[in-house]
Amino acid sequence: MPTYRVITLGCKVNQYESLQVEQLLKNLGYTPTESKDADVVIVNTCSVTSQAAAKSRNLLRRFARRPRKPGDPPHTIAIGCWATSDKTKAAELLGENAAIGHQGILAEQLPALLGATQFQPLKRSNSRSLPILSERQPRNQRAILKIQDGCDAHCTYCIIPKLRPILWSRPQEEVIAEARNMVSAGHQEIVLTGVFLGAYGQGTALHRRQESPSAHIASLIKELCTSVPGLARLRLSSLEPGDATPELIETLRSFPQVVPHFHLPLQSGSADILRKMNRQYSADDYRRMIDNIRAAFDRPAITTDVIVGFPGETDEDFAATTEMARYAQFLHVHAFPFSPREGTAAARWKRQMIPQRIVTERMNQLQQLSDELSLQFRSQFVGESVELLVEHPNSSDVPESAAWLQTGVQHGRCERYFAVHFESPVDLTGKLVRVRIERVTAQRTVGSLLEPARRAV
Numbered sequence: 001m002p003t004y005r006v007i008t009l010g011c012k013v014n015q016y017e018s019l020q021v022e023q024l025l026k027n028l029g030y031t032p033t034e035s036k037d038a039d040v041v042i043v044n045t046c047s048v049t050s051q052a053a054a055k056s057r058n059l060l061r062r063f064a065r066r067p068r069k070p071g072d073p074p075h076t077i078a079i080g081c082w083a084t085s086d087k088t089k090a091a092e093l094l095g096e097n098a099a100i101g102h103q104g105i106l107a108e109q110l111p112a113l114l115g116a117t118q119f120q121p122l123k124r125s126n127s128r129s130l131p132i133l134s135e136r137q138p139r140n141q142r143a144i145l146k147i148q149d150g151c152d153a154h155c156t157y158c159i160i161p162k163l164r165p166i167l168w169s170r171p172q173e174e175v176i177a178e179a180r181n182m183v184s185a186g187h188q189e190i191v192l193t194g195v196f197l198g199a200y201g202q203g204t205a206l207h208r209r210q211e212s213p214s215a216h217i218a219s220l221i222k223e224l225c226t227s228v229p230g231l232a233r234l235r236l237s238s239l240e241p242g243d244a245t246p247e248l249i250e251t252l253r254s255f256p257q258v259v260p261h262f263h264l265p266l267q268s269g270s271a272d273i274l275r276k277m278n279r280q281y282s283a284d285d286y287r288r289m290i291d292n293i294r295a296a297f298d299r300p301a302i303t304t305d306v307i308v309g310f311p312g313e314t315d316e317d318f319a320a321t322t323e324m325a326r327y328a329q330f331l332h333v334h335a336f337p338f339s340p341r342e343g344t345a346a347a348r349w350k351r352q353m354i355p356q357r358i359v360t361e362r363m364n365q366l367q368q369l370s371d372e373l374s375l376q377f378r379s380q381f382v383g384e385s386v387e388l389l390v391e392h393p394n395s396s397d398v399p400e401s402a403a404w405l406q407t408g409v410q411h412g413r414c415e416r417y418f419a420v421h422f423e424s425p426v427d428l429t430g431k432l433v434r435v436r437i438e439r440v441t442a443q444r445t446v447g448s449l450l451e452p453a454r455r456a457v
């Protein structure tokens with residue numbers, strides 16, 4: 001059986017599309033391998049930062065230069081945002097040993113590219129080429145379910161609207177069908193994802209142009225929580241302030257499956273910088289959203305993304321960001337140094353670029369604050385019990401989590417998304433268990449196993 005290897009860079013949307021590609025390849029008779037000598041290597045590239053684009057190129061270069069016998073199908077295929085953002089460069093870099101795949105037509109393209117003739121057509125999504133997932137996600141305890149694609153919000157630092165300009169939402173019945181597949185394949189938690197999740201069911205990501213913002217995603221969540229038996233936990237991969245309407249918050253709080261953890265990208269706490277970023281909310285809007293979510297949920301965990309060193313960012317602007325972080329009491333801040341993306345407005349503001357030394361100082365400061373806030377947030381649960389979805393002992397989900405066989409220590413993520421380590425006499429991977437939080441340190445939260453948790457609703 002020919003072998004394949006899929007390497008994925010970037011976001012949950014990419015991870016989901018890689019799973020669809022894997023299902024396509026298995027259907028063509030290929031088997032997975034982690035070997036660098038796989039018959040075909042698919043690199044799902046990313047272009048959100050210049051570092052991600054560089055990493056994509058290096059990986060492709062490495063695999064594309066492997067020898068190929070005349071007449072053999074290409075052994076390296078590039079897909080994803082970087083590959084489709086600069087096809088000429090990609091083709092040059094890949095040379096004749098490889099090819100560029102387009103998500104839109106991959107199900108047709110791949111068999112032709114690989115010279116596969118014998119295969120059963122797969123049950124495919126009505127509105128897109130790629131298949132409906134029906135298998136257990138091998139590397140994920142939390143199943144990723146992509147429901148939306150595309151963005152036209154044009155934040156000034158972001159290249160995505162150029163790479164995924166068409167907004168598309170999966171029909172509700174298809175999402176429900178796939179969610180049922182995932183639960184019957186053994187997943188107890190599903191993470192809904194999209195390029196602009198809150199634009200589900202909308203023709204635009206621009207809130208000011210949307211009819212009844214977030215109404216469609218609210219109705220989808222209601223359907224998921226009422227018609228997918230066995231679904232224990234539902235998580236949203238991210239929400240923008242404009243999406244977190246009172247209607248959506250009311251829907252989220254009315255279903256026990258919806259976990260009290262929200263990823264709400266802030267990017268900056270400064271009103272000026274938010275305007276320059278062309279973000280669709282002000283700092284006050286963001287604070288109001290935090291207040292609304294806190295009023296609706298018991299100690300909700302809030303994580304976020306922040307860009308440090310955006311062109312023109314002053315000390316006062318950065319101070320507004322750290323002040324907002326304290327106000328929001330974030331569980332975690334994903335801090336990214338500004339990365340100019342060719343083709344975006346912000347990349348042209350060269351004279352306002354912030355010196356690297358200052359960017360590094362601010363990154364360290366924000367990282368330190370994030371660790372401090374995380375410790376504060378987790379400490380409030382000492383002595384309480386939480387429910388964990390146990391990760392595979394060797395998952396890269398949390399550093400130093402290996403060696404369960406030696407240590408008897410396993411870990412899982414609780415409803416509020418922070419990881420808890422606990423001793424366990426048996427491997428509880430994929431199970432929902434209850435643990436009591438015993439102690440919290442800067443690096444780790446430690447608990448003791450109470451009992452296997454409730455059966456899913």
Ligand code: SF4
Nearest residue numbers: 151153154155158160
């Ligand atoms: S909302 Fe902004 S940051 Fe997010 S994908 Fe769209 S343009 Fe990019």
